[in-house]
Amino acid sequence: MKLSLRMFFVLTIVSFLSGFSLSYIWKISYEKIEIQKKKRIENAIKSVYGGANRFEDEERNGFRFYRVFKNENFLGYAFISKGSGYQGEISVLVGVLPDLKTLRGIKILENVETPGLGSKVAEDFFVKQFRRRRCPLRLNVDIKAITGATISSKAVLKIVNNGVKKLEEVFKK
Amino acid sequence: MKDFIKGLFSQNPIFVLLLGMCPTLAVTTKALYGLSMGLSVIFVLFTTGIIVSLIRKIVPSEVRIPTYIIIIATSVTVADIFLRANYPEISKALGPYVPLIVVNCIILGRAEAFFSRHNIIRSILDALGMGIGFTLGLIILGGFRELLANGTIFDIRVFPNWYPNILLFSLPGGAFISLGILIGIFNSFKRKK
Numbered sequence: 001m002k003l004s005l006r007m008f009f010v011l012t013i014v015s016f017l018s019g020f021s022l023s024y025i026w027k028i029s030y031e032k033i034e035i036q037k038k039k040r041i042e043n044a045i046k047s048v049y050g051g052a053n054r055f056e057d058e059e060r061n062g063f064r065f066y067r068v069f070k071n072e073n074f075l076g077y078a079f080i081s082k083g084s085g086y087q088g089e090i091s092v093l094v095g096v097l098p099d100l101k102t103l104r105g106i107k108i109l110e111n112v113e114t115p116g117l118g119s120k121v122a123e124d125f126f127v128k129q130f131r132r133r134r135c136p137l138r139l140n141v142d143i144k145a146i147t148g149a150t151i152s153s154k155a156v157l158k159i160v161n162n163g164v165k166k167l168e169e170v171f172k173k
Numbered sequence: 174m175k176d177f178i179k180g181l182f183s184q185n186p187i188f189v190l191l192l193g194m195c196p197t198l199a200v201t202t203k204a205l206y207g208l209s210m211g212l213s214v215i216f217v218l219f220t221t222g223i224i225v226s227l228i229r230k231i232v233p234s235e236v237r238i239p240t241y242i243i244i245i246a247t248s249v250t251v252a253d254i255f256l257r258a259n260y261p262e263i264s265k266a267l268g269p270y271v272p273l274i275v276v277n278c279i280i281l282g283r284a285e286a287f288f289s290r291h292n293i294i295r296s297i298l299d300a301l302g303m304g305i306g307f308t309l310g311l312i313i314l315g316g317f318r319e320l321l322a323n324g325t326i327f328d329i330r331v332f333p334n335w336y337p338n339i340l341l342f343s344l345p346g347g348a349f350i351s352l353g354i355l356i357g358i359f360n361s362f363k364r365k366k
Binding site for chain 1: 202250338343
């Protein structure tokens with residue numbers, strides 16, 4: 001066989017087989033990945049709302065949020081808010097009580113802040129400060145910044161404030 | 174057997190060949206991340222080793238590199254999907270470095286230098302040796318950095334609580350310093366032999 005033809009065949013077959021096997025593996029894993037994602041969010045909501053056991057997700061004007069229930073009692077709202085930190089994106093799960101102002105609590109889902117400094121925003125002592133605070137939050141009035149990580153602390157505050165504002169706007173309309 | 178052993182010591186990818194430095198420095202903030210990265214690399218080396226050595230006589234040498242890259246990329250994507258489906262936390266922590274295994278020079282290097290010239294059994298031994306050598310290197314480096322930065326190894330406390338965590342070692346600068354120290358120790362052992 002001519003060389004160019006052989007090159008053509010080998011590459012085509014290799015690419016085809018690779019594409020085929022990948023799409024198959026994606027198909028059998030896709031559901032599992034989605035379940036994992038959902039589980040992660042629900043676990044985060046549960047860590048903010050102790051005792052929550054039912055969630056309804058809803059999307060309004062492009063804003064996605066969850067209504068959180070314990071049995072039949074409506075506890076409040078939860079949503080994921082994202083924004084830039086000191087390096088890269090921080091994503092925060094925010095729980096807001098039905099008055100749309102008071103925080104139930106927050107949980108940092110993802111951050112790539114400096115390990116040991118900015119990454120402390122995900123630790124309990126910082127996150128706990130957000131419980132039962134009214135938005136908009138002010139740095140060093142409502143929430144004490146982390147020493148050496150003022151930018152990361154500010155970023156979390158801004159992400160939470162922005163998220164709560166968006167939730168309010170959704171309900172105003 | 175020689176093919177297997179050489180990856181562990183005399184040709185260890187991290188401490189001797191200094192291959193694959195990008196993930197080595199980036200993911201070794203903790204021993205656990207080093208281990209998971211290492212296991213993904215073992216998987217990729219193993220599957221590429223088998224496939225490349227099986228098809229080495231069919232692939233024309235003019236297109237061998239693109240062919241290897243496709244095979245490597247496929248196997249890396251499989252590893253990535255697997256991690257995302259089963260170990261989302263680890264997948265999050267390793268971030269972009271799992272997909273980046275595609276351009277890790279250990280794998281293309283072994284495909285070109287070894288798998289494409291040897292039969293399947295020797296290729297598997299070479300792949301496992303190199304992979305395990307890489308993994309050991311990552312665990313040692315990750316353990317070293319985790320110990321100095323947090324006082325723990327695999328999240329198990331080793332140093333007492335009053336140990337002042339030297340955060341430098343979990344930062345990029347600390348990665349270079351640790352790697353330098355470990356290569357120094359490794360080489361002084363080698364010289365004594």
